[in-house]
Amino acid sequence: MIKISAGFLPLIDSAILIAAREKGFAKEEGIELQLSREMSWANIRDRISVGQLDVAHMLAPLPVAQNLGLSPLKNRIIVPFALGLGGNAITVSTALFQELRANDPDCRQSPVRAGAALKAVIENHKQRKFTFAVVHAFSSHAYELRYWLAGCGIDPRHDVDMTIVPPGMMADALETQAIDGFCVGEPWSSVAVAQGSGTILTTKSAIWRSSPEKVLGITEKWAEENPATIDALLVALHRAAQWCQDSLNHEELAIILSRGEFVGVPTNILQSTLACILPGLGSVDDFICFADRGANFPWQSHALWFFSQMVRWNEIAFSKSAAEIARATYRPDIYRRALAKAGVALPGGSSKVEGALTVPTLLPALGGKLTLGPDGFFDGKTFDPDKIENYIASFA
Numbered sequence: 221m222i223k224i225s226a227g228f229l230p231l232i233d234s235a236i237l238i239a240a241r242e243k244g245f246a247k248e249e250g251i252e253l254q255l256s257r258e259m260s261w262a263n264i265r266d267r268i269s270v271g272q273l274d275v276a277h278m279l280a281p282l283p284v285a286q287n288l289g290l291s292p293l294k295n296r297i298i299v300p301f302a303l304g305l306g307g308n309a310i311t312v313s314t315a316l317f318q319e320l321r322a323n324d325p326d327c328r329q330s331p332v333r334a335g336a337a338l339k340a341v342i343e344n345h346k347q348r349k350f351t352f353a354v355v356h357a358f359s360s361h362a363y364e365l366r367y368w369l370a371g372c373g374i375d376p377r378h379d380v381d382m383t384i385v386p387p388g389m390m391a392d393a394l395e396t397q398a399i400d401g402f403c404v405g406e407p408w409s410s411v412a413v414a415q416g417s418g419t420i421l422t423t424k425s426a427i428w429r430s431s432p433e434k435v436l437g438i439t440e441k442w443a444e445e446n447p448a449t450i451d452a453l454l455v456a457l458h459r460a461a462q463w464c465q466d467s468l469n470h471e472e473l474a475i476i477l478s479r480g481e482f483v484g485v486p487t488n489i490l491q492s493t494l495a496c497i498l499p500g501l502g503s504v505d506d507f508i509c510f511a512d513r514g515a516n517f518p519w520q521s522h523a524l525w526f527f528s529q530m531v532r533w534n535e536i537a538f539s540k541s542a543a544e545i546a547r548a549t550y551r552p553d554i555y556r557r558a559l560a561k562a563g564v565a566l567p568g569g570s571s572k573v574e575g576a577l578t579v580p581t582l583l584p585a586l587g588g589k590l591t592l593g594p595d596g597f598f599d600g601k602t603f604d605p606d607k608i609e610n611y612i613a614s615f616a
Contacts, residue, residue, distance in 0.1 A: 221247070221250060221251070221252045222250055222251050222252065222449050222452070223251075223252045223254060224246075224251055224252070224253055224254065224274045224275060224449065224453060225254045225256060225272070225273050225274045225275075226253055226254065226255055226256065226273065226274065226275045226276060226277070227255075227256045227258045227263075227264045227267055227268065227273040227275075227276040227277065228255060228256070228257060228258065228264075228276070228277035229257075229258055229259070229260075229261065229264065229277060229386075229387055229388075230257060230387070230388055230482065230483040230484055230485075231277075231307075231387055231405045231406070231407075231408075231434075231483065232307055232405060232406045232407055232477070232483065232490065232493050232494070232508060233277070233303055233304050233307045233405055233406075233433055233434045233508070234277050234303075234434075234477075234482070234483070235464045235473060235477060235510065236303050236304065236457055236460045236461045236464055236510060237253070237255065237277055237303070237436075237457070237460070238255065238476060238477065238482055239460040239463055239464050239473065239476070240253055240456045240457055240459075240460035241253040241255055242476050243460065243463055245456040245457075245459040245460045245463070246453070246456040246460075248456070249452040249453070249455050249456040250452055251449070251452055251453055251456060253453075253456075255481075256273065257481060257482070259386055259388065260356075260386045261278075261279055261282065261355055261356040261359065261386075262356065264276045264277070264278060264437075265278075265282060265286065265291060265293065266293060268295075268297065268437060268438075268439060269286075269293035269294075269295045269297070269439070270293070270295075271439075271442075274438070274442060275436055275437065275438050275442075275453070276436070276437045276438075277303060277434055277436070277437075278297075278299075278434060278435055278436070278437030279355070279356055279358065279359045279360060279434065279435075280299075280302070280360050280432045280433060280434060280435045280522065280526065281358045281359060281360060281363065281526035281529075281530075282297075282356065282358045282359070282437070283297035283298065283299050283435070283437050283549050284358075284523050284526050284527055284530075284545075284546045284549045285357075285358035285530065285535075286358075287545050287546070287548075287549050288527075288530070288536055288542055288545055288546065290358065290530070290535060290536060291358070295439050295440075295441070296439065296440040296441075297437050297438065297439055297440065297549070298437075298438055298439075298440050298443055298549060298550075298551050298554075299435040299436065299437060299438075299518045299523070299549055299550045299551060300436060300438065300443070300450065300454060300518060300551045300554035300555050300558070301435065301436040301454050301457055301458075301516055301518060301555060302432060302434075302435050302436070302515060302516050302517060302518050302519075302522075303433070303434040303435055303436060303457075303461075303510075303516070304433060304434065304461070304508060304509055304510045304511075304515050304516070305430050305431060305432060305433060305506070305508070305509040305513065305515045306423075306424050306425045306429075306430070306431060306433060306506060306507050306508045306509055307405045307406055307424065307433050307434075307507065307508040308360070308361055308364065308403055308404060308405050308406070308423065308424035308433065309403070309404070309406065309409040309420045309421075309422070309423045309424065309498065310334075310365065310368070310401065310402070310403045310409075310420070310421050310422050310423070311390075311394070311401060311402055311403075311404070311409040311412050311413070311418040311419065311420050311421060312400060312401035312418065312419055312421050313394055313397070313399075313400050313401060313417065313418060313419075314416070314417060314418065314419055316341070316350065316400050316401060317418075317419040317421065319341045319344075320334070320337040320338060320341055320421070321337075323337040323340045323341060324336065324337040324340075327421070328420075328421060328422065328500070328501065330422075330426065330598070331368055331371075331372070331422045331426050331427050331598040332372065332598065332599075334372075334421050334422045335368060335369065335371065335372025335373070335374065336372060338369075338372065338374065339372055339373050339374050342374060342379055342380070349379070349380055349381045350380050350381070350400040350401065351380070351381040351382070351383055351398075351399045351400050351401075352365060352380055352381070352382055352383075352399065352400065352401045352402060352403070353382070353383050353384065353385040353390060353393060353399045353401070353402040353403075353404075354382060354383075354384060354385075354402065354403050354404075355384065355385065355386065355387050355390075355403075355404060355405075356384060357384065358530075360424070360431070360432065360433055360526070361403040361404060361405075362382070362403075363526060363529040364403065364424055364427050364428060364431070365382070365403040366382075366529070366533060367427065367428070367529070367597075368422070368427050368598070370615070371598065371599040377533075383399065385398075385399065385402065387404050387405060387408050388408065390402045390404045390408045390409075390412065391408055391411045391412035391415055391417060391418065394412050394417045394418045395412070395415055395417035401418075401421070403424075405433065405434075406493040406498075406508070407483065407485050407489050407490055407493050409498070410489045410492065410493060410498065410499055411485055411489065413499040413500060414486075414489060414499070419500055420498050420499065420500050420501055423498070423501070423504055423507060425504060425505065425506045425507050425508075426504075426598060427597070427598050428574075428575070428595070428596075428597050428598070429505075429506055429593065429594050429595050429596050430506060430509070430513055430515075430577075430592070430593045430594065430595040431522075431595070432519070432522040435518065435550075436454075436457065438450065443551075443554070447557075450554065450558065451557060451558035452558075453558075454554070454555065454558035454559060455558060455559065455562050457516070458511075458516060458559055458562060458564060461510045461511035461515070461516050462511050464510040464511065465509070465510040465511035465512055467494075467495070470491060470494040470495065471491060473490075473494060474487045474488075474490035474491040474494060475487055477490050478490055493507075493508065494508070496508060506593055506594070509593075512591075512593070513580075513591060513592050513593040514567060514583070514590055514592055516555075517552060517555060517566075517567055518550040518551060518552050518555055519550065519552070519570070519571060519572060520547045520548075520550045520552065520570045520571045520605070521571035521572050521573070521574050521603070521605040522550065522574070523546050523547055523549050523550040524543065524546055524547055524571070524603075524605040524608055525574055525603050525605075526546070527542070527543060527546035527547075527608075528603065528608055528611055528612050531612050532612055532615050538608075538609065538612060543608060547571075547605075550570075552567075552570040560586075560587065563587060563588065564587060564588070565585040565586070565587050565588030565589055565590040566585055566586045566587050566590075567583055567584075567585055567590060568584050568585065568586060571605045571606075572592075573602055573603065573604045573605075574595060574597075574602065574603040574605075575595055575596050575597045575600075575601060575602040575603055576595070576596075576602050577592055577593070577594050577595045577596070578594055578596060579594060580592070580593055580594065601614070
């Protein structure tokens with residue numbers, strides 16, 4: 221039995237790693253998966269970089285940022301497997317929501333209406349700035365929050381303040397009025413609603429459907445030294461993802477996740493999220509996806525989109541060499557190597573135009589059929605990774 225240490229944060233999208241151990245998928249592939257519950261993404265990054273963890277539940281943009289030299293530690297991290305799509309929500313304090321609703325009673329109907337209401341409220345409060353929290357500077361949360369704000373005419377650099385709060389502290393930060401809103405993965409928005417301190421305004425899946433969220437992060441050195449172990453782990457994670465996707469297993473999954481060593485929130489909250497039902501919003505299309513629609517494939521166009529946003533927000537200068545570093549962070553070649561013999565449908569390409577699909581679409585694939593879901597951005601833009609410079613320039 222090969223031991224693998226894996227770090228995770230208490231979030232719904234840690235489910236695949238947790239299920240891989242708790243349901244025996246890892247053990248059946250010859251792996252003793254040792255899980256370590258961490259409290260912040262910086263801790264995850266640091267512990268895997270110095271070798272205290274072998275693999276980790278990780279923010280999708282974080283390995284890209286580290287490989288581009290934007291993190292303090294330099295060990296190269298690669299992504300051979302994605303841990304699902306969606307799962308985030310933007311939540312505001314009850315006081316702020318009352319102002320938004322006074323401006324537009326139906327502001328939660330769409331991200332556009334929510335953003336217009338927020339812009340109007342901001343303009344009515346010239347004497348103060350509202351503070352929004354994200355979980356890490358190099359997180360999908362930070363980039364999708366900025367993308368939404370900017371797309372609604374709100375400058376995230378000047379019109380609001382942005383700060384960092386670990387996921388499990390978001391609801392308490394809102395309750396103590398330390399922040400006015402946040403973007404975080406579930407179940408922490410639902411927890412804020414249950415506490416009476418927050419209202420969910422919009423979701424990641426409304427801003428960018430079928431969008432990447434968490435990934436499996438591995439140092440490149442460890443991956444090169446342990447190829448057979450990685451292949452076995454990816455097979456186990458694929459099986460776990462399929463199990464998590466099946467709604468017949470959601471009651472059991474919620475009970476597992478509710479345990480204190482994992483997510484540690486009430487089962488009913490977790491079950492609602494797994495069913496894509498959010499308090500105040502009801503059923504949310506495509507809110508979270510563990511396995512369907514190519515959810516586990518490490519699309520290099522996802523890595524390049526995050527890179528485009530790093531350039532957009534002046535975190536790094538554009539260069540073709542930097543774009544190549546970002547692209548090569550995601551490793552579909554390892555995914556294909558590991559899962560080719562497992563009967564998994566494998567996309568023929570490693571990138572795609574993001575935001576171009578409006579309906580479920582059958583994709584040419586090796587080993588089976590693969591259907592991708594709608595992936596549109598709320599503002600109607602598309603991202604062609606082969607025209608990344610034009611895309612970045614479009615935001616000027």
